[in-house]
Amino acid sequence: MTVHMRDWDAFVTPAADGGVHMDLAVEGITCAACMGEIERGLAQLPGVTRARLNLTSHRLAVDWDAEQTPADLIVSTLDHMGYRAHPFDPAAQKAREDRSGRELLRAIGVSGFASMNIMLMSVSVWSGNVTDITDETRDLFHWVSALIALPAVAYAIRPFLRSALAAIRGHRLNMDVPICIGVSLAVGLSVIQTLQSQHHAYFESATMLLFFLLVGRYLDHNMRGRTRSLAENIAALKAEVAARIAPDGTVREVPLSKIEPGDRVLVTAGERIPVDGVIDVGQSEVDQSLVTGETALAPVGPGTRVYAGTLNADGVLEIRVSAASGATLLDEVNRLLEAAGQAKSRYVVLADRAASMYSPIVHAAALTTFLGWTLYGLGWQPSLIIAISVLIITCPCALGLAIPAVQVVASGLLFRAGVLIHSGDAIERLAAADTIVFDKTGTLTLAQPELLEPVDDADQDLAVAGRLALSSRHPLALALARATGASHPLGGVQETTGAGVEASQDGQTVRLGSPAFCGVSEARVAELLERHGDASLLAFRVGTEPARLIPMRQSLRPDAKQVISLLQSRGYRIEILSGDRSGAVEAAAMALGVTHWRAGMTPADKIARLDQLKAEGATVLMVGDGLNDAPALAGAHVSLSPVTAVHLSQAAADAVFLGDALAPVADALLISRRAKAVMMENLWISVIYNLIAVPIAVAGFVTPLVAAAAMSGSSLIVTANALRLRLLRSRARIDG
Amino acid sequence: MEVLLYLIPVAVSLGALGLVGFLWSLKSGQYDDLEGAKWRVLSDDDLPEDQQSGKMPDA
The missing domain is CATH 3.30.70.100 (Alpha-Beta Plaits)
Known part of the structure; x- marks a missing residue:
């Protein structure tokens, strides 16, 4: 605690x-x-x-x-x-209430009840029509059906009606427009048929259609909700709180939403800085790798600006929270983010693209049928009935399930692979990627530094250094303590802020800290840095002996090399864009076998490079974690970020992956490609279904029984096809 | 066929009863934690002390 x-x-x-x-x-x-x-x-x-x-x-x-x-x-x-x-944080409580999910479930209940009870009547009518039902009984059954269907449809159609009206107001066509037209026409026609004591009514088709479509809608909604609730848990566990210093000097932890500009916030050694602000009191070093990608620690003191997401190393800081002043890094990032987000919203999801092709064709077919039969001399009313039966049979029942069912199965697979997606269309966009741009720090590498030279258990000096390191909260010291497996801290440790720690051991003074703190000459440091360009240095000295330098570096994720070569073998073009120094980036790129890399990139540079790639015709997947990556994450065609990323980057990314391994990136791409293939298959199944069903309907042979069988049959087929994707599970493991 | 006059209302109201039951269970949050619910069935917490941990109640 x-x-x-x-x-x-x-x-x-x-x-x-x-x-x-x-x-x-x-x-x-x-x-x-x-x-x-x-x-x-x-x-x-x-x-x-x-x-x-x-x-x-x-x-x-x-x-x-x-x-x-x-x-x-x-x-x-x-x-x-x-x-x-x-x-x-209770401030966010309201947003978590799942109102629309409940509404969908209630509508599913109502339409399910209605379609089952109406079917009871309909089956009697259908069997009666071929045997001995009297006109009075059939009318009674139709009237009872109408009594159930009218309120049920009025209730259950609302989710579709809202979205259809919104689409029409925006001068677009989505899938919900033909759904609403089809269902309302089916109900209206049935009421007229009932009034005229006809043999057929389509009440069960209308309610069943709504039931299947609502199931598809709920699956889609549920998938988004699950990812969102997990993301919220992660946010809460990362403790988005700040220690506010009250005017009377007491310190209390409060949710970030309660912090106002002008408040003073206490940050102890080893803590992440929760806010943007200016240092009031205190000296320390700050690890800015999440913000700029730079791995070397930056010294800070009173008056220095610090950013949310950076890690305080060894001093205690009091920070005055600043309002965004227009010229800070964060404002720059926010501005780029907004611009990038606007560009992205132009992407049209597969389902809507299918709908925009589908609606005109279907409505034209219905109109042609009506005109055709009228010209043939059938009379306007029977022609209208046949035209409406065309609309009913083509109503996108299978199409409504075709894509959500695949998305649910795919997001379940992604979840098991350690990837949480924010939206269903992320799967489609991931499937399209052909170029992958990685950030280095925190993405290809782990967030914590590790020793460059392996630890020798017989190395007594290093063991002492490790024990001494236990008393410091500096990130490098923490890494050293972890690497040496030290568990007993030395007694009487004194810490010099911004320099290091010292203690006495067997009558000798031992020191651990910056090279200067242990009296290492500049020349030696320069000579070592020449060999390990990207290393951070920790020095250790026993008594007056010459100090020993311990080079450290953020190591690559354990499976980074395999994953990169796997991706290259699958034909992806890989590039590294990092804000870090050129030496550090080159070393990582060499180790991974990546030939295209750029160092010292600012957020605007990264966006510019992405635009350049886009202009060359590439579809880019951006993988990054830092604040400096956020605009690029939002601007790329699709983006992933590790769970250790800053909040802003996670929000900008389409999906988040968990754990130390990089394998989820490769798995996500594989699963998405297969999912996209199954989506296309499902769309083709719908097309074939329509190619068979429409001529039958146009010819006027569609009875309510045929419509009911065709609708449920096609829905079951696309759902079963989506479930086929689950077979991928075992194969993805072996590949990844 | 007069039997239909009361059989249809009976059938529909039975269905409606099911719908009301579903809406009630939804409203009272019974679908909020499907994962937990399947394990709670096995827990003995609601029994008095002397009947817990698998002991059968005295017949």
Whole structure:
């Protein structure tokens, strides 16, 4: 836990029964047993009235009496049980309520009920029509069907109607326009048929159509929701809080949304700086790799500007939060981001492209049928019935499921591969990529530095250095302690801010810190840097002996080389664009076998290079994590970012991948390509279905029975075809 | 065929009962955690102390 108190009032909301309520994201849940353990453990605390863990979303809802138990006791109880928990910011609570998902489910329930009950009547009518049903009975059945269908359709069509009206207002055509026209015409025609005591009515077709389409719509919605809720958990676990210094000097942790310009914020050693601002008090070094890609630490002091997302190394800083002043790096990034986002919204998803081709053809076919039969001399009313049956049979039932069903299966596969996508069309765009641009720092490399020379267990000096490093929170020292496996810190350690730590061991002074702190000459440093251009240096000295230099570097992700060569063998063009120094980038590019690389790139340079690639006809996948990558991520055709990325970059990227390995990038590309292929297959299945069904309908042979069979049949076929994608699962493992 | 006059309303109202049940279960949040629900069935937490951990209640 952190050193200062959290301001719990900001996270806790009052509940109806006089108690309080809090939602937490819980990390470390592996199985159902954890659920019982957590709920029982919390129920034993005094005053806790309800503790319920949602095993799907890994979120815990607790209601308790604040008088009897303080909020931090709940978090620390979870901590003792081995689960890290972070409260959600209630400010974001409203946005999390899944209103549209519930509305879709209710509409599915209503249309399902209606289609089942109407089918009961319809089957009787169909069988009666070929045997001995009386006209009075058939009319009764049709009237009962109408009684169920009219309110049910009026209720269940609303999600489609809203989107269709929005599309028409924007002078576009989407899939929902023909859906609404088809369903309303089917219901209207059926009512007229019923009034005239005809043999056929299409009430069951209308409700069944809505039922299937709503299922497709809900699958689509659910996939987006799942990714979003996981992304929120990750955001909460990354603790988007800041330690605010109140005017009376007390320090409280509050959600970032509660921080205002002018507030003062405390950042201790080793913490990530949560806000943009100017340093008031304190000296330190700052790791800016997430912001600029630069791996060398930058010294900072009072008056220096610091950015959110950078890592404070070893000093304690007090930062005054600044409002965006127009000239900062962040503003520049935001400006580029906006421009890039606008360019991207021009992409039209496959489903809408299919709809825009489909609607005119279908409506023209219906009109031609009507005119044709009228000219043939059938009379306008029977001709109209045949024309409407064309619309009903072509109503895009299979088309409505064709793409969402594939997206759901593909996003499930991606999830298992460690990739969380933000939107369904990311799959289509990933499938189109032929060029991959990587950022170096934090993307091809891991976020933490590692020793350049392997650790020798017999190396006593290094072991002592490792123990000494335990007392510092400097990123390089942390890496050294981890590499040496040190577990017992040395006693009596003194820290010199911005320089290093020293202690005494067997009567000798041992020092660990910057080369200058250990008295290493500039020439030696320069000589070592010549050999390892991209290394960061840590020096260690025992007594008055000559100091020893420990070069460190951010190592490549463990499977980076295999993944890059796999991607190259699949025909992708690979390029590295980094904000880091040329030496560091060259070394990484050499190690990975990448020939195209550019160093020292600013955010605007990266965008410019992407535009240049686009002009050459390439479709670019951008993979990056830093604040400096955010505009490029938003501007590229499609983008991925690792889960360690800054918030802004994750928001700009189309998908986020988890873990230390780079393999999810290759898996994502493979899965997307296969998914796109299955989507195209499904579209072709719909086309073939229509090629068979439309002539039958135009000829006037479509009875309600034929329509019902054709609709459910084609829906089942495209769903089954989408499920075929699951077979890919085992194969992707071997390839990746 | 007079039997239809009360059989149809019975059939439709049974269906409607199912719909109301579904809407109620949706509203009361029973679909919020499908993953957890399947495990909660197996938990004995709601039984009195002496019947927990797999012991059969005395017949």
